Amino acid sequence: MESTARQSTTQSDECAIETRxxxxxxxxxxxxxxxxxxxxxxxxxSLIGPSGCGKTTLLRCFNRINERYASVRTEGExxxxxxNIYDPDVSLVELRKGVGMVFQRPNPLxxxxxxxxxxxxxxxxxxxxxxxxxxxxxxxxxLTEVGxxxxxxxxxxxxxxxxxxxxxxxxxIARLLPLKPEVILMDEPCSALDVEATRAVExxxxxxxxxxxxxxxxxxxxxxxRASDECIFMLLGEVxxxxxxxxxxxxxxxxxxxxxxxxxxx
Numbered sequence: 001m002e003s004t005a006r007q008s009t010t011q012s013d014e015c016a017i018e019t020r021x022x023x024x025x026x027x028x029x030x031x032x033x034x035x036x037x038x039x040x041x042x043x044x045x046s047l048i049g050p051s052g053c054g055k056t057t058l059l060r061c062f063n064r065i066n067e068r069y070a071s072v073r074t075e076g077e078x079x080x081x082x083x084n085i086y087d088p089d090v091s092l093v094e095l096r097k098g099v100g101m102v103f104q105r106p107n108p109l110x111x112x113x114x115x116x117x118x119x120x121x122x123x124x125x126x127x128x129x130x131x132x133x134x135x136x137x138x139x140x141x142x143l144t145e146v147g148x149x150x151x152x153x154x155x156x157x158x159x160x161x162x163x164x165x166x167x168x169x170x171x172x173i174a175r176l177l178p179l180k181p182e183v184i185l186m187d188e189p190c191s192a193l194d195v196e197a198t199r200a201v202e203x204x205x206x207x208x209x210x211x212x213x214x215x216x217x218x219x220x221x222x223x224x225x226r227a228s229d230e231c232i233f234m235l236l237g238e239v240x241x242x243x244x245x246x247x248x249x250x251x252x253x254x255x256x257x258x259x260x261x262x263x264x265x266x
Contacts, residue, residue, distance in 0.1 A: 018079040020078075053236060106165055
């Protein structure tokens with residue numbers, strides 16, 4: 001199989017994430033195999049493929065969260081905005097400020113809406129006190145950007161875990177924004193949501209497109225097709241194909257890609 005995906009030649013080469021010869025093992029099991037691909041800045045890119053193909057593992061490489069597992073071993077390079085994140089001078093704290101993550105199930109902290117938004121600011125600014133006006137501005141700006149300000153401006157003291165699931169997931173996106181991330185990773189962010197809530201989160205992704213590079217793992221082919229600019233199809237730990245979404249769905253280069261998107265396996 002060809003693990004270096006064919007890129008669309010009709011688009012800009014401006015790159016947010018680049019992997020070069022990336023391999024990853026969980027103990028003796030190799031989960032990622034010689035992955036070399038480029039993810040374009042400011043777009044929504046979906047990682048698709050059958051369960052166990054390495055989508056989430058690849059996503060979690062981009063903020064090195066896989067390294068929480070003692071058995072993980074990684075080889076190769078990952079460049080985010082031109083910097084190799086495996087360089088010895090890279091701070092994981094700073095990396096995860098710039099590469100935020102949204103998980104499958106909404107996971108707001110069991111504190112107020114307001115404190116959820118400012119939690120990261122307080123955590124990452126230990127050397128100076130934050131002015132109340134600065135915090136207030138950050139909360140309003142973040143909630144406005146995800147479309148929650150009008151709904152929650154009079155409920156900032158409400159417990160975040162009491163919100164509707166859609167609001168909780170949007171809040172999880174909002175709490176990343178005061179840290180000014182360049183990249184937002186989403187691991188099946190709509191899997192716990194109903195149809196209406198899924199639509200709302202997808203619309204939010206489109207609103208954020210351009211200002212952020214968004215990489216999303218999804219099993220939902222309809223979602224990948226309607227909500228992403230480009231798709232990366234993975235199989236057995238390899239990248240099989242990387243194309244603009246409409247091209248990948250209408251005229252995939254690899255027969256394995258065609259079999260998957262047509263529902264013949266996976």
